Amino acid sequence: MSPVESLPEPWAGVRDRFRHRGLRWTPQRRTVVEVLAATDGHVTGAELLSRCRDRDPQTIPSTVYRTLDVLEELGLVRHGHGADGREEFHVSPGAEHGHLYCADCGQTWEIRTPQADAIVGAFRKADGFEVDLSHVTVVGRCADCAGAAGE
Amino acid sequence: MSPVESLPEPWAGVRDRFRHRGLRWTPQRRTVVEVLAATDGHVTGAELLSRCRDRDPQTIPSTVYRTLDVLEELGLVRHGHGADGREEFHVSPGAEHGHLYCADCGQTWEIRTPQADAIVGAFRKADGFEVDLSHVTVVGRCADCAGAAGE
DNA sequence: CGGGCTATTGCAACCTGTTGCAGTAGCAAG
DNA sequence: CTTGCTACTGCAACAGGTTGCAATAGCCCG
Numbered sequence: 001m002s003p004v005e006s007l008p009e010p011w012a013g014v015r016d017r018f019r020h021r022g023l024r025w026t027p028q029r030r031t032v033v034e035v036l037a038a039t040d041g042h043v044t045g046a047e048l049l050s051r052c053r054d055r056d057p058q059t060i061p062s063t064v065y066r067t068l069d070v071l072e073e074l075g076l077v078r079h080g081h082g083a084d085g086r087e088e089f090h091v092s093p094g095a096e097h098g099h100l101y102c103a104d105c106g107q108t109w110e111i112r113t114p115q116a117d118a119i120v121g122a123f124r125k126a127d128g129f130e131v132d133l134s135h136v137t138v139v140g141r142c143a144d145c146a147g148a149a150g151e
Numbered sequence: 152m153s154p155v156e157s158l159p160e161p162w163a164g165v166r167d168r169f170r171h172r173g174l175r176w177t178p179q180r181r182t183v184v185e186v187l188a189a190t191d192g193h194v195t196g197a198e199l200l201s202r203c204r205d206r207d208p209q210t211i212p213s214t215v216y217r218t219l220d221v222l223e224e225l226g227l228v229r230h231g232h233g234a235d236g237r238e239e240f241h242v243s244p245g246a247e248h249g250h251l252y253c254a255d256c257g258q259t260w261e262i263r264t265p266q267a268d269a270i271v272g273a274f275r276k277a278d279g280f281e282v283d284l285s286h287v288t289v290v291g292r293c294a295d296c297a298g299a300a301g302e
Numbered sequence: 303c304g305g306g307c308t309a310t311t312g313c314a315a316c317c318t319g320t321t322g323c324a325g326t327a328g329c330a331a332g
Numbered sequence: 333c334t335t336g337c338t339a340c341t342g343c344a345a346c347a348g349g350t351t352g353c354a355a356t357a358g359c360c361c362g
Contacts, residue, residue, distance in 0.1 A: 019358095019359080022308095022309080022359095023309075023310095024308095024309055024310065024357085024358045024359070025358075025359090026309090026310065026311080026357085026358070028310080028311070029310090044348090045348070045349075046347080046348060046349095049348090058312095060311075060312055060313080061348080061349070061350090062311085062312075062313085062349085062350070062351080063310080063311060063312075065348095065349065065350075066310080066311090066350095067310095081232055081235075081236040083286075084232075085232040085236035085237065085238060085319095086236065086348070086349095087236060087348080087349075100274070100278070100280060102280075103283065103286075109278075112277070114273070114277060115273045115274055115277055115278070118269055118270070118272075118273035119269065119270050119273065119289075121269075122265070122266045122269035122270065123251070123266055123289070123291070126263070126265060126266055127251070127260075127266070127293070127294060128293070128294030128297065128298075129251060129253075129291055129292070129293050129294060129297075130291045130292045130297050131289055131290070131291040132254065132290050132291045132292070135234075135254075135290040135291075136287065136288075136289055136290060137287075138270075138274070138282055138287055139282070139283050139286040139287060140274070140280055140281045140282040140283045140286075141280070141281045141283070142278070142279070142280050143278060143279030143280060146279065146280075146281050147279075170328095170329080173329095173338095173339080174339075174340095175327085175328045175329070175338095175339055175340065176328075176329090177327085177328070177339090177340065177341080179340085179341070180340090195318090196318070196319070197317080197318060197319095200318090209342095211341070211342055211343080212318080212319070212320090213319085213320070213321080213341085213342075213343085214340080214341060214342075216318095216319065216320075217320095217340085217341090236349090237318070237319095238318080238319075303362105304361105304362095305360105305361090305362090306359105306360095306361095307358105307359095307360090307361105308357100308358095308359100309356105309357090309358080309359100310355105310356080310357080310358085311354105311355085311356070311357085312353105312354100312355090312356095313352105313353090313354095313355105314351100314352095314353100315350105315351090315352090316349100316350080316351080316352105317348105317349080317350075317351100318347105318348090318349090318350105319346105319347085319348090320345105320346080320347075320348105321344100321345090321346080321347100322343105322344095322345095322346105323342105323343090323344100324341105324342100324343095325340105325341085325342090325343105326339105326340080326341070326342095327338100327339090327340080327341090328337105328338095328339075328340085329336105329337095329338105329339100330335105330336100330337095331334105331335090331336095331337105332333105332334090332335085
């Protein structure tokens, strides 16, 4: 038996962070956290749910989604919406980024820093609005597809 | 009885545009088009459905959504996703615009031209990517809410 | 270690959309 | 006006999420 089941970095002290906030550490939440700890980048809600079911077939959807809400409040994940509006979770932190989606070929890219800054900066300067880029998927047509269509 | 039931501008010749494309003009489609013609700006899918049901209680969801797909191909509407990922339809044209949504107070604004240009321009220059702004809702915190939180 | 408060769970019903399929009905042609 | 092709419709089942509520079970305290 392994000693204190140790999770990788951002997840190390989750259990205690829950407790200090008056929240409870339950087997179901442990499952979700373990799955997230084994995930990097982003996952859709459905994908996450299915991975939780791999570990515990009893997993109920509402429990997973509610746990994700809590984890988001703790700043451990963030949710956004893919090009089709489905939920997508970013396993924080640092990896805070938006996505670019080509409606023609279906590929996705991460939005790179200069473009991200341009967007955030434009709204901050003009409206005082603080953009949460990680929530967004920008849809359009990539260079290749735009080129192909133009010919 | 009114003569030729005349729809406001972009909708005037829809019936014929359908027919010329080998598509059919049905009572159900007429209902959807009438509802759209009486709508300006944007509507959610659910809202649209409910308005259609006001005119014809028999309205079936799949028919409405499929009709919207067709209308989108004809360029008469465009769909996007709200901050919560729900579908949102923009009654074209000209009104092609994205949205700004404050996660704290829930207000929405249209993205104004300078900021829109900044976004579109940034991706075009750097990636050759053509952004479809109307598909997007940018989430974040408005000046008022950001200010209130900072105090 | 046992009790009690109350955060969570599991369930069931609901919401917004989507999809496959068989039957219906536009519409173009004769 | 009738016919026939095939684009639609309506239905039923499904997918991804959300919500209200009663019962359960963490966790803090004595």
